[in-house]
Amino acid sequence: MNNGWRFWLGWLLILAVLSNIGLQGLAQGLSAFLLFLVIAPPLVLWGLRWWVRRQIAVGPCPVCGTSLQGWNQTQTRCPNCGERLQVSGGKFQRLTPPGTVDVEAVEVPESPN
Numbered sequence: 022m023n024n025g026w027r028f029w030l031g032w033l034l035i036l037a038v039l040s041n042i043g044l045q046g047l048a049q050g051l052s053a054f055l056l057f058l059v060i061a062p063p064l065v066l067w068g069l070r071w072w073v074r075r076q077i078a079v080g081p082c083p084v085c086g087t088s089l090q091g092w093n094q095t096q097t098r099c100p101n102c103g104e105r106l107q108v109s110g111g112k113f114q115r116l117t118p119p120g121t122v123d124v125e126a127v128e129v130p131e132s133p134n
């Protein structure tokens with residue numbers, strides 16, 4: 022990035038040479054193309070960042086209040102309390118309704134007959 026001015030100086034030199042030998046049209050076309058190359062990546066990055074920001078939900082865990090990040094329309098698990106959460110509309114919601122006690126499935130040994 023520090024060599025930017027050198028790059029443009031070099032380009033101006035090429036431009037001057039090209040216009041001297043009558044390739045002005047080509048030079049202008051290349052300039053426009055170069056300008057596009059310079060302008061396009063930041064625009065694409067900006068658009069991507071905007072889209073990502075829209076997709077990522079940031080909010081507190083409804084159970085323990087830990088601040089979480091997650092993709093919209095996905096399921097996630099709170100790293101603090103382990104609660105399974107649904108991300109929708111930029112908010113975190115419990116998958117299991119409040120009051121439900123998560124019971125681990127315990128294998129019941131079969132009683133011998």
Ligand SMILES: [Zn+2]
Nearest residue numbers: 082085099102
């Ligand atoms: Zn939590």
